Amino acid sequence: MPQYRITGVWSDPIALQARDIVQNQSEFLIELCPQDPEVDPTRLRLPEITGSIQVDAALTVRARCLNGTGTLAVVRGF
DSSP: OOEEEEOSSOOSOEEEOTTOEEEEOSSSOEEEESSOTTTOOOOEEEOTTTOEEEOSSOEEEEEEESSSOEEEEEETTO
């Protein structure tokens, strides 16, 4: 299960595969952007500790933590 350290600046691209589950394992909100955050205003916020989503198709996201440093985990092909 890959884990990523997420800070207040947008992360490098994180590649996701179809059926991956993305989990927020931190005490702070984590915001995801499915494209380049400089171009696309679309955002999804994962709540603290238990926030998670499952993706239907392969895509690349970028993440940032809104109030500290957090951990984003990816459970592969669940």
